[in-house]
Amino acid sequence: MSTAKLGQPDERIKSESLATKLMKRPELGAIGGVVLVTIFFLVTADRTMFTLSGIMNFMTPAAQLGILGIAAAMLMIGGEFDLSIGSMVAFAGMVFAALTVNAGLPLIVAIPLTLGVAAALGAANGLIVIRTGLPSFIVTLAGLFVLRGAALVGLKIFTGGSTQLRGVRDAVEGDFLAPIFSGDAFGFLFDWLAAAGMIETFKSGAPKIPGIPVEIIWFVLFALAATYVLLRTPIGNWIFATGGDSLAASNSGVPVRRVKISLFMLTAMAAALVAIITVIDAGSTDARRGFMKEFEAIITAVIGGCLLTGGYGSAIGAFFGAIIFGMVTIGLTYTRFDQDWFQIFLGTMLLLAVIFNNVIRRRVTGER
Amino acid sequence: MTVPIIHMENIKKHYGNVIALNGVTFDVAAGECHCLLGDNGAGKSTFIKTMSGVHKPTEGSITLEGKPMSFNSPRDAMEAGIATVFQDLAMIPLMSVTRNFFMGREPVKGRGLFKRFDIDKANEITMAEMRKMGINLRGPDQAVGTLSGGERQTVAIARAVYFGAKVLILDEPTSALGVRQTSNVLATINRVRKQGIGVVFISHNVRHAMAVGDRFTVLNRGQTLGTARKGEISASDLQDLMAGGQELAELEGSLGGTI
Numbered sequence: 001m002s003t004a005k006l007g008q009p010d011e012r013i014k015s016e017s018l019a020t021k022l023m024k025r026p027e028l029g030a031i032g033g034v035v036l037v038t039i040f041f042l043v044t045a046d047r048t049m050f051t052l053s054g055i056m057n058f059m060t061p062a063a064q065l066g067i068l069g070i071a072a073a074m075l076m077i078g079g080e081f082d083l084s085i086g087s088m089v090a091f092a093g094m095v096f097a098a099l100t101v102n103a104g105l106p107l108i109v110a111i112p113l114t115l116g117v118a119a120a121l122g123a124a125n126g127l128i129v130i131r132t133g134l135p136s137f138i139v140t141l142a143g144l145f146v147l148r149g150a151a152l153v154g155l156k157i158f159t160g161g162s163t164q165l166r167g168v169r170d171a172v173e174g175d176f177l178a179p180i181f182s183g184d185a186f187g188f189l190f191d192w193l194a195a196a197g198m199i200e201t202f203k204s205g206a207p208k209i210p211g212i213p214v215e216i217i218w219f220v221l222f223a224l225a226a227t228y229v230l231l232r233t234p235i236g237n238w239i240f241a242t243g244g245d246s247l248a249a250s251n252s253g254v255p256v257r258r259v260k261i262s263l264f265m266l267t268a269m270a271a272a273l274v275a276i277i278t279v280i281d282a283g284s285t286d287a288r289r290g291f292m293k294e295f296e297a298i299i300t301a302v303i304g305g306c307l308l309t310g311g312y313g314s315a316i317g318a319f320f321g322a323i324i325f326g327m328v329t330i331g332l333t334y335t336r337f338d339q340d341w342f343q344i345f346l347g348t349m350l351l352l353a354v355i356f357n358n359v360i361r362r363r364v365t366g367e368r
Numbered sequence: 369m370t371v372p373i374i375h376m377e378n379i380k381k382h383y384g385n386v387i388a389l390n391g392v393t394f395d396v397a398a399g400e401c402h403c404l405l406g407d408n409g410a411g412k413s414t415f416i417k418t419m420s421g422v423h424k425p426t427e428g429s430i431t432l433e434g435k436p437m438s439f440n441s442p443r444d445a446m447e448a449g450i451a452t453v454f455q456d457l458a459m460i461p462l463m464s465v466t467r468n469f470f471m472g473r474e475p476v477k478g479r480g481l482f483k484r485f486d487i488d489k490a491n492e493i494t495m496a497e498m499r500k501m502g503i504n505l506r507g508p509d510q511a512v513g514t515l516s517g518g519e520r521q522t523v524a525i526a527r528a529v530y531f532g533a534k535v536l537i538l539d540e541p542t543s544a545l546g547v548r549q550t551s552n553v554l555a556t557i558n559r560v561r562k563q564g565i566g567v568v569f570i571s572h573n574v575r576h577a578m579a580v581g582d583r584f585t586v587l588n589r590g591q592t593l594g595t596a597r598k599g600e601i602s603a604s605d606l607q608d609l610m611a612g613g614q615e616l617a618e619l620e621g622s623l624g625g626t627i
Contacts, residue, residue, distance in 0.1 A: 228484075231487075232484045232485050232487065233483070233484050233485050234474035234476060234485050236485065237467050237470070237471060237474050237485060238472070240460070240462075240463055240467065241460055241463065241467070241471050241472070244460035244461070244462050244463055245458075245460045247456075247458075248456065248457075248458040248459060248460055248471075249460070249471065249472070251442065251454075251458045252458050252471040252472040252473075253443060253446075253471075253472030253473060254471060254472040307462075311460060311462045311463070312462045361462070364462060364511045364513065364514075
C-alpha cells in the first residue's frame with residue numbers, strides 16, 4: 001500500500017517553484033531566444049530597427065517562414081518530417097500563377113484549387129510514408145526534388161520557355177479576395193493613428209507604414225489556431241500521442257494514419273498559402289521560390305522546442321522561433337556586421353536549441 | 369460458483385505448422401482473480417492475445433456472459449468490456465497522466481467548431497481515479513515518464529477500469545518491478561477485484577500469483593495442465609507444474625532449493 005494518505009501529496013515529491021514549472025514548457029527556449037536576440041540588437045543595431053516600420057520589416061519574413069514553421073512543428077509533434085515544403089512553395093506558386101494568369105481564373109476558384117492540389121500531394125506523401133513504413137525523411141526528400149523539378153518544367157510549359165511567370169498582379173487586380181491574401185491590413189487604423197499623431201508619418205501626413213502586412217495577420221491567426229488545436233482538442237491529443245508512440249496510440253484507439261495524413265496535408269497547404277501570398281505580393285513566380293525553406297521551417301520548429309523524435313513541441317514555440325529568424329536575417333542589415341554571419345548564427349542556434357531541448361526532455365520525463 | 373463473465377473453451381491456435389495452443393480452457397468470474405501461470409514459451413501471450421481480440425483462434429469458442437463471441441480486433445474486445453494491459457502499457461512518457469488516461473477517448477464539450485477537449489473534467493477524473501488507486505499525483509499535468517513502473521501500471525489499470533472493463537487482463541504486471549512497487553500493484557489488483565471485475569493475472573512468478581489469486585491455471589507447451597483453487601495447491605507444486613516437473617526438481621537440488 002502507498003504510504004501517502006489520501007488527498008495529501010507524496011512527501012517525497014518536492015513542490016515545484018514557478019521557475020521549474022516554466023522550465024518544462026517546450027516554448028521556453030524560443031521565448032528566451034527572442035529576449036536574447038532583442039537585447040543583442042538593442043545594443044548593436046541602429047535604433048530604427050525597433051521603430052514600427054523596422055518591426056514590420058523583420059516580421060514580414062518571419063511571418064512567411066512562421067506559417068511553414070508552425071505546420072512543420074505540428075507534423076514533427078506527430079512524429080514525421082516534410083522536406084518537400086520548400087519545393088511545394090515553388091510548385092504551388094507555379095500552379096497558382098498558371099491558374100490566374102494562363103487560365104484567367106478568379107481567386108475564389110484559383111485559391112481553393114491551388115490549396116487542393118497541395119493537399120492532394122501532401123496526402124500522397126503521407127500515404128507513401130504509411131504504406132511503405134519508410135522514414136518520412138527519405139520519402140519527402142524525394143518530394144523535394146520531384147516538386148522542384150515539376151515547378152521548373154511546369155513554368156517552362158506555361159511561359160513557353162521561361163522560368164519566371166509574370167503578370168499575376170495584373171491578373172488578380174480588383175479581385176474581391178485579393179486584400180485577404182495581399183497588401184496591408186487595418187490601413188484605416190494606421191491612417192487614424194497617423195492623423196492623431198501617434199505614429200510616425202511622412203511629410204505628407206500619410207503614415208510611414210500603411211498597415212500590417214497580411215502575412216503577419218495570417219501568421220498570428222495560424223499560431224493561435226494551431227495552439228488551440230494542440231492543447232485544447234482531442235485531435236491535439238491524438239497528434240501528441242501519434243508522435244510519442246504510434247503503436248501505443250493506435251492500441252488506445254487513436255486514428256494514427258488519419259492523423260499523419262492530415263498533418264502532411266496541413267504542411268503542404270501551409271506551403272501553398274505562403275506561395276499564394278508571396279506570388280501575389282511579387283506579381284510573379286519563379287522556380288527558386290521557397291528554396292531551402294524546408295530546412296528553415298524545421299529549424300524554426302526545433303528552436304520552438306520540437307523534439308526530432310516527435311511527441312513534444314509547441315506551435316507558440318515555432319511562432320517565436322520564426323520571429324528569431326526574421327530578426328536575425330533582417331536585423332544584421334541594421335548593424336555593422338557582415339550579413340553573411342547569418343548562416344553561422346543559424347547553425348549555432350540550431351545546435352544550442354537541440355541540446356537545450358534534450359535537457360528539457362529529460363526533465364519532463366524524469367529520465368536520469 | 370457464479371456464471372463466468374468470459375469462458376474460453378478448447379482454444380487452439382496454429383501458426384502454419386507450429387501449434388502454439390493446443391486446447392486451452394479457461395474462464396473468469398466477476399470479482400475473481402484467475403492466475404494464468406506458465407514458463408516462457410508456454411503459450412501465455414498467444415492465449416491472452418486470443419482473449420483480447422488480437423488473434424482469432426484456429427479452433428475453440430469464446431463465450432461472453434453466456435453469448436458466443438468472435439472478436440475481429442482489439443477494439444471489438446475493448447467494446448465488449450475486455451481490457452488488456454500489455455507489458456508496454458500503451459503509455460506515452462512525454463505526455464501528461466491526464467492525456468495518457470484519456471488517449472483516444474477524450475471527453476469533449478461544446479459543439480461544432482468549438483467542440484473541444486474538456487481538460488478540466490479530464491484532469492478532475494484522472495486525479496480522482498488515481499486517488500482511488502492510492503496514488504497521489506503531483507498534478508494531473510505530471511508526465512507519465514516521471515512515474516515509477518508500478519505507478520504507470522496502476523495508471524493503465526485505472527484507465528481500463530474507468531472505461532468500463534468487465535474483464536481485466538494483466539500481462540506480467542509485476543515482472544519488471546521492485547518489491548515495494550510489486551506490492552502496490554498487487555494491492556491494486558485486489559482493489560479492482562473487489563469492485564466486481566474479473567481479473568486475469570498472467571505471471572511466471574508463483575509468489576505474486578499466490579498473493580492475489582483465487583484460482584490458478586498452469587499452461588505448459590500450449591496445453592492447460594489443470595486449474596486449482598486457492599488452498600488446494602502449494603506454491604512449490606505450482607512451480608513444478610510450470611516447469612514441467614522433473615527438470616526443475618533436479619535443478620532445485622543443485623541450487624540448494626533456492627528457487
